[in-house]
Amino acid sequence: MPGALVLRLMLVAALAVALSGAVSAWLVARASGQEALSRMVSQQNDEVEVVARLLASKIEQSQKVLRTVAAGITPAVLDSPSSLEWLLQQGLPAVQFFDTMQVARSNGDLRLNLRGGRLEKASDLDPAERDALRRTLMDGKPLVSELIAGRTSEARVMFTMPLHRDDGTVLGVVAGGLRLQSQSLLPPSMALPAREDSKLIVFTRDGTILSHSDPARIMGKAQDEAGLAPVYTRWLEEAHPMAGRGVTQVQSDHIVSMAGMPLPQWIVARVSASQALLAPLRGAQRKAWWLAATSMALCVVLAVALMGWMARPLAQLRYKARHLLGAPSDEEPPDAMDWPRGIGSGGEVSELVRVFEALVVQRAEQQLRQDTLDGQFQAVLNSASVGIVISRAGALDVVSRAACMMLGYTPQELQGRPARCLYASDADYRQVGERVRSEVAAHGAFDGDICFMRKDGAPVWARVQGQGVRQGDIHGGTVWILEDITATREAQVQQSWERTHDALTQLLNRRAFDEKLGQLLAERFARAPVADLPAGEAPGDGVVLFLDLDHFTVVNDIAGHDAGDDVLRHVARLLASQVRQIGWAARLGGDEFAVVLPGFALARGQAVAEQLRVAVQAWEPAYHGRSFNLGVSIGLVVLDATLQDVPSVLYAADMACYDAKRAGRNRVETRHARDASVTSSGRMALGPV
Template structure:
């Protein structure tokens, strides 16, 4: 007999399922909640209705004042645009011809009729034209505030929107000014236009309509002067006398808040006050409403909500038992289907019961788990692709090993070692060395470096596929990650050519064998060349009798470094450990300064660094970085950790230092100052302070 294709779907659930203990407990809890909800429903409904009504009133008023503020701001911008049109019609020649200027503003430019008054002032402050209500007026008719706005525009060359120029309510006005520029950008004069407060272009009477007994729309200035009001008699009055708005305005003045375009609403015991600002010209629009009158309809809504809530609660109590029993049926079927799915493959098709609540949630959980797995697979693929791109295009060789096996070999490393891409994958690391003895010796070096420094940094000789040697600077560090486990990442840089040069006789004569830095003789020779070049360059632009021309120049700095507590390493861990410390410190110094200068070992635990063309501030920063780097390194030898420091003396290569001996003496004295001041610090000396005392006369260093 053939089994059904989907055993889970084929299993017919019983027609009726007895609710389990969980459902019975839920029914008891739900009944208790309904009883408690009936006692709290009146309070909740009343509170919710009141909050909703208040939210809507606040939202409507806030939106209204923002819209009015934007409308008034657009009127201001439109007035400025009209004035700009008038200014474009005024040519430089008209400023000396009042008759043609008058004709142009009266007849030639229709836009000039937009303003209630127009003035044109020349750059020397002479009023060339003053038109008020279409008639010529005298210069003496100008208000002091109007004169001030014209003067500020002439001086600053910027447009101005004046404060309210007060007088009688019918004469209150706002002035707009605009500079007149020549083709070269200089200010030739100023054109100004004024609009009356109650004009159609600014604040017409119709703006405050329709009037409402329970609400007032007020426009006022920063100092509290009312510009527009639902009651015309209140225009030019003070906000401090407005019920409801006065305390809000007083609080705003106390906090000194900036004028912003966004609206805000405050609910007071008897009023709802919404205010929005206009940054230009710093006006405010406010809607003040009587909260008691606005919320009076809420009482009827609350009574209706009471009866509706009571009906819903009663119906809920009647239907609670039947609904809970009905909801338990798909839940029981869901549990059975989930148990059966757990015993099958995750890709099996299951006919889940169609229901809401727990059933739908669990189905979405299963889908979510499947999607999460797909996302993890996609992320793994994406990260793998990025890793492959790094291996493919990196300028240095990248190798990852684990337990002596080459797990990952980058393209650059394969080319360096003479292998094709992927050819070294999975092979033992021993394949890269000429003999087992070489591989064993390198293993001892790596283990010692990791024990002392936590990382490996050194030169290693590998063997290419064709048997030829290749030298590389190798940096290695152990990483522990979920993807790679306990692996070691190696960075390889081909130094075969540089290594060959190291063994030439010239290199041996100029470099220290232990640290591979410049030795003392090479350092002195190179510094002497730098000083000679500086001296030649300083004499070039200066006259023969000018001895001070180079004194102010700075052609770099010299650092003198002396390790602190180095003898302790030699005495406790032995000279081999001391040599290792010197080698590592040399690498630290070279890494820090090779991009901006060069370094040398002068002898023992003394080093020197030259930073050509470096300022004093930059030199001090490099010296401090060197000091911090050495202090942060804690070597470990024979099971004991050591803390080192370095005292650094700094001297600027100025005109007072003429030869190598004087430079080294000055730097050594600065280092001596650092030692005497407590060690592990940077001290700076200026050569002019030493030469004044005659200390440079001691002869060669």
């Protein structure tokens, strides 16, 4: 029997054949269904257009007949009641076309009212008919009235035609009425033959049904018709022109076609049940599906049989590999120790055997190296003085001993748990997550203070630095370095912190820097002076760096002051992290910073200054979709015997920074006190920004 891989390949082949057959059958069925539906839609659309044109032609024919009647009514006839009565009852055969006939003068005086060939009183005239006569006299144009309704058998439409004198003025009006169900307008036979799955409906613009396959629905409302109501409502909302062109909409259960007639403002609609229309097609499709399923089953059986026969050498190799690796086999063939027949030295199966043997050796060597690396990594974690955490997909993957002690947990309690367990609430966790994503988007890494919750519920503050295992990507795994700053945070809330630190960058402010540097100078001069050595070579004197950001105003002008403040905060964190163990940093004002490295000689101070310059240059902040290139000009001065007070030191460092600016920016320049005139009361000269 073939192995699991071959069985899966057989299954994939069977599924591929079945899927391809099913997709092909579905595409054919879908295409045929769409083609049939398209033909039905086109046929039904053409039908309502033809009916609309037929009805429009009837309306036009009725108007022509009425125009013929109007042509026979002269001013003299209109003035003679007897002549007018004879003309309309006997003299003009065209009058017999209409069910009712009225003639009125231009002053509104009704001269004649015929109904069914009999004279009736003027007072018997329907108000709607009188209104139609009045509108024609006022406009001087023929019109087709709205539906004049009574009982269904009495519902009628009135046609009017103005009578003109030779000079074109309106002499009077003649009107003819047709019953709705008359042969000249909407005969009952028009809706035949009746079908259960389809209805032909004629209705007015306001929704009154004029003709219907079900006579009981005449004079009803189109809004009550299943399937027609939503299409009719949308027709009105979209204000379709009554131009005779058909519009068809396919719904889930109905196909509705509509066409309008411009003059009487009527609408012809065909409403068909789509399921009933498509029933014959569905039956044919079901038969086709059964035939396709039978063909696919035969193809699947044939494909599986051929693959099983072709996979016999691979099955033999599987048993051989299991035997060589010492794995138990439930069914060992008699020739289990022989290679598959027909495989030469260059055969694929033989190559696989050699690969298997090489992989076994490599696996043993890799396991040994992995065990060694794991031991070394664990030793680094256990000996690190700061907390180290590696997270992946929101879970704590690796936690060092120092991090566990800081958070009050054991490694077993934290490893594998979600990072949410280290926060007091879901809101805190989400807020920190947003900060991390924002920092990484702007700076490529995270550096900030975060408040965690210990196992005992007490808060613990940590300085956290995060960097993705892959640069700029925190989703594939992140390395976090945690430094406990709870005591520092407590000091920050005290008044002394606000007095000595800059509120924006959290570095020492100018006042605190002057005091601390003054103390350093006092302690240095309290010691025995060093013999006259060249400047910068006196061991342990120290250096002072004056830093001025290059092109900082570009960030402020383009990205705004909030972005500028963010740049200052980031640069401050960068300086603090670089010199925390060897000196201190301060913000002197604006984009100017200072760094003091006590006990440093010139060469070592220059190396640190260059390191700071490279770090600032390597950072490319991004705000509002735009990246910015920053640099820093650094002036370096060595603390020697000629620099005895803070103003002298800062003046010399500032002049060195000015030299760096003049030399092209983004560089380190060194200046000795003896190179410039320095007095303890001198003022600092500001270099270019």
